[in-house]
Amino acid sequence: MKINRREFLLLTAGLAAGGKALAEGATVAAGAGKVVNIGLPGKFPADGVYKDFRDRGIFVVRQGGKLLALSAICTHRKCKLTAQADRSFYCPCHGSTFDADGHVTHGPAKKDLPSLTMLPNEQGELLVTLPGS
Numbered sequence: 001m002k003i004n005r006r007e008f009l010l011l012t013a014g015l016a017a018g019g020k021a022l023a024e025g026a027t028v029a030a031g032a033g034k035v036v037n038i039g040l041p042g043k044f045p046a047d048g049v050y051k052d053f054r055d056r057g058i059f060v061v062r063q064g065g066k067l068l069a070l071s072a073i074c075t076h077r078k079c080k081l082t083a084q085a086d087r088s089f090y091c092p093c094h095g096s097t098f099d100a101d102g103h104v105t106h107g108p109a110k111k112d113l114p115s116l117t118m119l120p121n122e123q124g125e126l127l128v129t130l131p132g133s
């Protein structure tokens with residue numbers, strides 16, 4: 001289940017009001033998914049793939065001035081992907097590969113990596129919503 005911007009703002013405002021602001025790196029459940037605070041956009045200054053949040057299932061990609069969050073979980077059977085030097089992604093479990101935009105370039109995976117919703121909070125930190133489990 002996805003949350004819309006209004007629900008998102010209410011959630012983050014509620015957390016802040018409760019004295020439990022979502023600190024960088026923290027995760028909180030939101031509906032069917034979880035929200036991860038990946039920090040300020042300045043943490044990702046140059047084009048490339050940032051692996052800081054791979055263990056949380058997120059690759060942050062800066063490309064041509066745009067910042068996006070891609071799932072770091074293989075769409076075949078949910079293994080964690082590794083980022084390659086050429087900005088592609090490799091699955092060590094069965095060998096699937098994905099290009100820098102998350103498109104499948106080699107199976108057995110058939111589905112592209114999903115782009116994850118990323119919205120700023122009041123402090124300008126980016127909050128990424130993981131798919132529900």
Ligand code: FES
Binds near residue numbers: 074078079091093108
């Ligand atoms: S889990 Fe990634 S290729 Fe099978």
